[in-house]
Amino acid sequence: MSASLPGNRELPESQYDLTTYWGRVRQTATLTDPSTLFAGKHGLEQAKKLVVAYKRGEIKDMTPELWKAKQVVDSTVHPDTGETVFLPFRMSCFVFSNLIVTAGMLTPGLKTTGTVLWQVANQSLNVAINSANANKSTPLSYSKIAQSYFLAVGASCSVAVGLNALVPRLKRVSPSTKLVLGRLVPFAAVASANIVNVFLMRGEEIRTGIDVYPVLSDADKAQLAKEGKAESDVPSLGKSRKAATLAVGETAASRVFNSTPIMVVPPLILMRLQRTEWLRKNPRYTLPINLGLILGMSYVVLPFALAAFPQRQRISADSLEEEFRGRGGDGGMVVFNRGI
Template identity: 70%
Template sequence: MSASLPGSRELPASRYDLNTYWGRVRQSAEISDPRMLFVSSSGLENAKRLVSAYKQGQIQSMTPELWHAKKVVDSTLHPDTGEPVFLPFRMSCFVLSNLVVTAGMLTPGLKTTGTLLWQIANQSLNVAINSANANKSTPLSLSSMAKSYCMAVSASCSVALGLNALVPRLKNITPNTRLILSRLVPFAAVSSASALNVFLMRGEEIRQGIDVYPVLSEEEKKKREITGEPVESLGKSKKAATLAVGETAISRVLNATPIMVLPPLILVRLEKMHWLKTRPRLVLPVNLGLILTTSLFALPLALGAFPQRETISADSLEPEFWGRGGQDGKVEFNRGM
């Protein structure tokens, strides 16, 4: 993100009010905008030059062109490393990356092999996305990543296969209710495994802590613009890491809920209509269209649930941080996405 580029002057965090939910939703919609995937490497370099020029005082005010440059940078670069996130795992590619996998999991009438393969594919994608967008101040080792991946795959497959076996055995329910429950099995598997996946893939953050920084006042920001002095970390906090990982896990479930619930329920209703009964080849494109439409709206709504740059009281962390906060006794940290 823009914070990783050279220059001591900070850009405005957003053109929207990030203290409100809808402000964060609009900001998340910019970061997850699929159009950012079409920005070329030269376009990214130009955006980085514009942002750096502002941070170094060569551009005095925010312009539409500079806001667009910030959008390109924020949707492409990792806030901790300043390096581009691998393209398939960026939030701007999240909807497209998940489209095929989600459609596969929601395919009606999947057998055991199909269920296993699609759950494995989904958890593999989740591992890659969670790893690419995690807080990088405490990286996860390859061995820990492999163990976490195996546990997440085992959990999702166990839930999916267990519920698939349970639903047909349910008594005293109508065939229509049984059909709906069978279509919702992927939701239960994905929701539980998505939350577990985040905790497993970012468990090292909870065990070691993540960097926290004092919140600067406007006077301190202006002073640092002149001196060029960087903001030093106050240390690593395990409580901040637990909050960051927990909020990210909740946002993953919030994102999965409408995507895994609405399309299958709508499709059940549409499959009873004459026009779709007589055109079975349209089931797949209709399903893809429902998933894509739901995903485009659900992702920013879920990402906006919590701020990406979290601000909390230093006194709510470990004792070594008490009284060391910045403005109003607050500290901040990168939650990850």
């Protein structure tokens, strides 16, 4: 993000009010905007130059061009490391990266082998996205990543295969209800595995804590500017396990919020459409309709799900461990990167 670039003058955090849910939705929509993917290496470097020019005082005011540059930087660069996130794992590419995998999992009539393979593909992608966008103040070893991956795959496959075997055996359920339940099996598998995946992938954060920083007042920011320093130069107050637990829990919840409508609405609509005379006569349109439903729902839902909780989360220092009490910044508050 722009905070990781050099310069002692910080850009405004957003054009929108991030203390409100709708403000965060609008901000998240800019970060997940697929158009930022077309900036390329040259576009990113140009965007960085504009942001650095502002932070060094060479550009005095925020302009539409500068807001666009900040959007490109914030959607491409990791806020903790300052490194470019690999394109398929950026949140601006999330909808497209998940499209084929989600369509595969929601394919009607999958057998056990197909179910397992698509669940493995989904968890592989989830692990990569979780790893690329996690809070980086607590690095995760490759052995931990591998362990988390296999446990998440095991969880998702167990739920999917188990429910696929259970639903047909339900005796007091009508055939139409069984059909609905069968279409919702992928949702149950994905939702449960998403929670397991996030907590396993980011379990090290909970064990060792993540960096928390004091919230700076306007006077603090002015003093830093006089000293030729930026907000990113302010040292961490230490690592908090309570902040990490909150960060990981909120991320897991946002993933469930995101997957629920995507995994529930399209299969139910498709099931209804498959009963129509038109689609019965034109079954070749089933796949493109399924892809269209998933793509449309994914694009609409993602900003609303990610905006459920602020990415830079503020919390009272007194609600954390004893060592942080009384050490908060403006209003006794501290801030940390929740991750996405």
